[in-house]
Amino acid sequence: MYQLIFLGAPGAGKGKQAEIFAQNNKLANISTGVMLRNEIASGSALGLELKPIIETGALVSDELVISLIEHRLTQIDCQKGYIFDGFPRTIQQAEELEKFFIKQKIKLPLVVMFDISDENLLARLENRRNSDEHRADDAVEVQKNRLQIYREQTVPLIDYYKQKGQLVRVDANADVEVVQQRLVDVLNVANNS
Ligand code: ADP
Numbered sequence: 001m002y003q004l005i006f007l008g009a010p011g012a013g014k015g016k017q018a019e020i021f022a023q024n025n026k027l028a029n030i031s032t033g034v035m036l037r038n039e040i041a042s043g044s045a046l047g048l049e050l051k052p053i054i055e056t057g058a059l060v061s062d063e064l065v066i067s068l069i070e071h072r073l074t075q076i077d078c079q080k081g082y083i084f085d086g087f088p089r090t091i092q093q094a095e096e097l098e099k100f101f102i103k104q105k106i107k108l109p110l111v112v113m114f115d116i117s118d119e120n121l122l123a124r125l126e127n128r129r130n131s132d133e134h135r136a137d138d139a140v141e142v143q144k145n146r147l148q149i150y151r152e153q154t155v156p157l158i159d160y161y162k163q164k165g166q167l168v169r170v171d172a173n174a175d176v177e178v179v180q181q182r183l184v185d186v187l188n189v190a191n192n193s
Contacts, residue, residue, distance in 0.1 A: 001106065002027060003082030004187075005088070007157060008114030010146045011125045012172050013179060018085040020168065020180050028082040030072055032065050032089075037135070041096050057145035059153065070100065084109075094160060095153045100120045110190055111161040112183065114172040121147075 002025070006014040015031060022029035036054060040047040053060050065087060072078070088094040101108055116124075129138045137146065161167040168190050170182050 001079075003101075003106065003109035004083045005109050005111040005161075006082075006083060006085045006114065007111055007154070008172065009116060009121055009150050010143070011121050011128065012114040013124070013176065014112075014114045014172075016176055017172075017179055017183055020176070021157055021183060022083050026080050028072075028075070028077045028080075029085065030069070030078075030082050030087070030176075031039045031085040031106050032068065032087040033085070035058060035068055036065075037071070041191050048110045055142065057137055057142040057149060059089060061151060062090055062096065065089075065093060066096045066100075069097070088157065091156055091160060093158055108164070108166060110187070111157075111166045112167060112186070113158055113161075114179070115165060115166045116172045 004021075004027075006018050010013040015033070018029050018031065021027070036050055040054065042050050050060055069084075069087060073082070088097050098108065125138070125143050128134065129140075137143075158167065168186050170179060170186055172179050174182070
């Protein structure tokens with residue numbers, strides 16, 4: 001079993017890194033953002049409730065994402081391990097996740113922080129707005145809001161995991177393939193120490 005958590009600002013590129021690493025290592029790639037957007041696309045009652053929250057850049061409730069995650073982990077493709085992309089996003093989510101891992105006697109995951117400069121972050125978000133991957137929550141004002149929420153609610157997780165000895169860092173100011181190689185190197189070192 002191999003569990004990882006990917007942390008980083010919206011636009012840091014962690015989603016892309018998760019996709020490649022999961023595929024190469026036969027891990028399930030669990031993105032709460034993708035799960036929530038799928039729920040909206042399905043047109044369900046829950047999706048209708050989520051739509052306005054996500055479109056303003058706010059976070060959905062901790063209870064909801066935790067129950068989505070707990071359900072997702074029972075699926076067969078998670079058996080070899082998984083990557084969380086975009087979860088946990090708040091201290092409460094991290095605490096709930098830890099309780100869950102301890103209850104299930106699962107080893108606590110390594111947490112990879114993707115570091116990116118403000119300059120590169122703004123450039124990437126701008127690119128995404130102009131590309132086919134464009135999403136409803138990519139508008140400038142919404143992005144600002146998401147970044148502020150990230151700083152307030154998610155950045156504290158960096159210290160939280162650092163203190164627990166679970167954190168490793170990857171410099172994400174480079175092309176996708178370069179960052180992927182850095183990720184592989186950092187995880188090799190961490191797993192052999
Ligand atoms: P990005 O990868 O660009 O940071 P995501 O796709 O992870 O964005 O998330 C998009 C939106 O989905 C968030 O702005 C938030 O509204 C919601 N969301 C995703 N994950 C969580 C979570 N763990 N807790 C609360 N809300 C979440």
